[in-house]
Amino acid sequence: MKFSRLKRKLGGLLGLDSYYWENRPNGLYCLNFHRIGLGADTPFDPCVFSCSSEELDKHLEFIKCHFTVITLAELESLVKSHSVPDKRYMCLTFDDGYIDNYTNALPILKKHNLKASFFIATGLIGSNTAPWWDKIAFLIKRYRPASLKLSGWKEGITSSACQVNDIREILTAVKSCKHSAASQIAELEAKFSHVSGYPDAEFMHWEHLSSLLDEGMEIGAHSHNHDILTKLTDQELFYELSHSKALLEEKLACSVTAFSYPVGNKSTYNEKVIEGLRNTGYQIAFNFLPGVNASPAATPYDLHRFPVAPNMNQRALKKMFSYTGRF
Ligand SMILES: [Zn+2]
Known part of the structure; x- marks a missing residue:
């Protein structure tokens, strides 16, 4: 059994949940969302839904009370100055670029006056073809x-x-x-003898991304084709890293220096991918593995994020943040 899971089990048995919550370490905590809404409402993949709009509203209220939410620009400043966090910082991130990030998440972020970053797989933007x-x-x-x-x-x-x-x-x-x-x-x-095609894809268009920026949100890259980067040739890898960045910067007139790895587990990025990110001008990169980033400056291309899943209540969030690894 992994140490954090054992600690969680023992903590629960010994009534130490609130002790570990109150004493969770300083560092950078990141939450990762994909789709916001109800999986039952889409003709597509229901597993990409992180939570409903109502749940997001509650999560953000909770985060505001217990963390200092910072932007990617502020995180990059921390990294550049080699600062070790002296409090519990939080970055809110959304991956892939689904339309509900704009229709459902943005109004709730605005209601709470919080800034989030949206990691975009550029090949999916404005495309009618589902992934x-x-x-x-x-x-x-x-x-x-x-x-x-x-x-x-x-x-x-x-x-x-x-x-x-x-x-x-x-x-x-x-x-x-x-x-x-x-x-x-x-x-x-x-x-299945399926010849009738597919419904239109449910992704944002470029004007939605412009509106996100106008509202003070930030944009990062999530590759172009959402392929697993470790499976690509050198040339394909360079294209995925550089083309997504160039497209976002050209279409949105902004600087893109943050990346999130498609799929994001340990087998989907390596030293070669990180070297590619450095050479292409990215400053930070996020994976899709839970954990507290004790010193983001020491691991700028390996920043951990907590995945949000449907039906998580505050107790589940507290446990997720309390019983986790430090990186
Ligand atoms: Zn993704």
Whole structure:
């Protein structure tokens, strides 16, 4: 059992939850959201939803009370000055660029007078074509297979009583398969005799991103095609890092120096990717792993973020922040 999980279990048993919460360390805490709304309302992937609008409202109220929310620019100043945080800072981040970031999250951020940063996969902006995970979820929702096995998968998947779990399991199988997502979608389409296409994608357009900036929000890059960077050739990697930055800077007339790794677990970035970020002019980069950044200046390209999931209440948030690793 990992140390933080053991500590959490023991802390609960010994009644130490509030002790660990009150004594959580100084450092940079980051929250990461994807979609805001109800997964049941989309024809696409319900697993990308972090919380409902009502939950976001409550989360932000809680964050305001217990953390000092800072912008990416302020974080970059901390990094440049090699400062070790003397309080509990918080950065609020949103990944991918879904339209509900604008329609649902922005009004709630404004209500709380909080600034957040939005990490954009530029290839998805203004595109009507849904990304691979949304297409696969759409096919599963429409055809509801009782079981599924694609040619590159080691094992088949049998459907359960919970479609959201089935979709999550199928997407995990697709990600870990050696075949491309596009070829697995083609195989699924053939299996289901699907020829009727897909609904329009649910991403922001460039004018939405301009409005976010006008409201004082910040924009970072999340690659162009949302591919896993460690699987790319040197040339493809350079394109993903430089093209997304150049497009955002050109279309939005802003400087882009922050990046979040697509998917974001340990296998999706390495020294070569970090070197590429440095050479392309990025100052900081975020992963998708929980943890407190005790000294962001020491790990500017490996900043940890806490993922937000549906149905988390304040108690769950407190536990998540209390029982975690320091990096
Ligand atoms: Zn993403």
